Amino acid sequence: MLKKLNSIRYSYIKTNVRTLFLNAILLLGILLSVHVLLEPIWLSVQAIFMFLLIYIILHLITSIFVGFQDSKEIKDRMDYLSLFITMVANGNYKAKIVDNSNDEIARIGKDLNELTDKMYAQVKSLQRMADEKAELAEGSSRAAAMEERQRLARDLHDAVSQQLFALTMMSKAGVKMFDKKPEVARDKIVEVSQIAQQAQTEMRALLLHLRPVHLSGESLGSGVEKLIEELKSRTQLVFNVHIEETKQLSKSMEEHLFRIIQEALSNTLRHAEASEVTIELFTKGMDVAVNIQDNGKGFDTKVVQQRKTSLGLKTMQERCEELGGTFTVRASAGIGTQIGLRIPTK
Template sequence: MKLQKQLTLSHLLVTIISIVIVVVGLLVGNWLYLKSSWAAKWTADWAEIYAEDMPFYLETSLCPACLDSWIEDNFLPADDMPKYSEWIIIIDSEGTILASNYTTQFPQGKSIWEQLPFGIDASDFISNKTIFGQQDNRHFALTTIQTGGWVYYHSGSEDVSFQLQQTARIALWVSVALGIIALILSGIMGSWLGRFFGRKLTTLGAISTAFAAGDLNKRIPVKGNDEISQLGQQFNAMADTIAQQIVELRELAETNAQLAEEVEGLARLEERNRLARDLHDAIKQQLFGLNLTLGSIPALFDSKPQIAKDRLQQVILQTQAIQVELDQIIKQMRPASLQDHGLATAVRQLTTQWSQQTGVATTVNIQHERDLPLPIEQAMYRIVQEALQNVGKHAQATQLHMTLQYELETLHLHLADNGLGFDINQVDKTQSFGLQNMWQRATKSGGTFKIESGAGGTQLTVTLPTTI
């Protein structure tokens, strides 16, 4: 259900409930009023009014004939239905009845002491106060006259019922009329409010959808200070913050991309430099020695053939050594065992060869090994290769422990040595190409790289995803 209909129906419902409460309250209040002493007090008020106004309508003080005429003009006879009729009895100071509209029970000239009116005791005539009360849904009052005597007034139960019905009928019709007017006004107001707030919420939803779709320039026009307008202000503030953060993230991404290109270039340069050093330190020196040996052989063929033969044998051995060195360099660039046997076998062979060359006692623990995508295996192999090279060059370690664990979604490497260690905070990553190269390979593959070092040695932790 749309907001406009909800607000309209809610206004109508509240109005209907309010009208029902008012009507019920009026009826219950009127009924309680008539059932309470207030109705009897109302009867006493009328008795006092009759007693106060009576001398102004009489020619002489308490003239019986005048009183009969006054009663006939203002009251109906109560002889036929005394229980349900009004009584009016005028009594002089001696207790003699001067006039009444209930002549069969209280005739003129009869002493009031012979039969007291309904609800009255003899002691009530002694007091100068107005006496009133209620009994069997009948209200009565006795009050004094200024010129002497008393007025007894009785309001019958029929009169009470009539008053109740009249009051209820008037209250009902007034409430119905007011209710119809209130329902019309409530419907109009609810419809207007629903349309007003509905437009605001529709605008808010459309702009937020456009903003979520990528239009970062969209803002909500704010009018007024209601809750929806405040929500619009908060949305605009949030949109400004998000737009600024996106701009900053784009700038940061561009900067990171440039740095990544620079780091990758430095890593390639370091790889070429390392390859050049290996060729210089191993192959070039051996080729130089081979050249010297070959240069001395021609002069020995005639004079010292055996020595020439031995020199040729040395050339063969040197050539084989050069071939071995070249094979090792080629394997470092693209190890055949990695493609033929997988990462686990290649790591075992690499660490075994490294341990034999460096004399560092090495333990390797590989768990749950399985085939992984070749780029992941190559990245991890290069990281292991670089880590072993750093340990061999700088750590001066005697022991090395390596764990390679294949998990469901990650490949986890942990390497720890007992070497000298170093202060990580003092290492410039832009100059330490070994560390930078390992970090670059790990992050480029979507993994993480962490190194900890101290006096007790160095620990390296690398985690790579098992899928590309």
């Protein structure tokens, strides 16, 4: 009820009523002044108050009627504007206000039309940007998939394919020498076993690359532990694991770190010829630190980083730098390799 009394129509009526009482007070003052100063016979006190009472009643009725009539047009126009705003809020940006008047409400309608045109243009622009972003994402996904296929094809050709070819040649040679030179044939079979084991290690490393790189809602620590358990069942490596939960990491940071650890373990399987790997994940001050160390054959870091085949190290370094962290590699021939990361969390 109070809300209804604050509407435009009742505001008009209240304005007329206020005017009525102001006029009545003014008229009362004039009549009383004439009565006191001139003392006309016909202008008695009773006549003054009777006249004011009739005036107030008639003017009150007239004020209500005129207030309703005069406010009807403005109320209809304001309701029209309200309906228009509701339509725009519901996404109908093509709606238009048609008002041929030349007053303030018409100007407001014109401004609203211009605002709606700009909103419609912005919506179209956002839709185009979304479409372009989707196309770019799709193109990037295809390019990444193609690049990964090419990399796997190169790895299969450079490692597993050559090893399988060597296995074929050595096994044929062993078969030919089996009757004539059994000791030589035995040595060939031992070499075949070693090459087969190496090829198996290469395939496991390649399958590790094909493993899903997403944590699927798990924490980084849980994902790394599952990855290590999987490798334990497939390789002869001994793992020394020290993992702390890192709750302050965002999901994207956890995904990047998990991918770096996966890449490092893949390199260890393929190149290190190690028997033991140590993995540490812990918090150090405001940073999260990752340390991966093996007891393999190691390498010359300067030579490897200059070669195009060191894409694994470069990829890990780029991922680390994207997180604002530092990436270090320490390796010595015959001693092993150590990879360290420090990622700031704040």
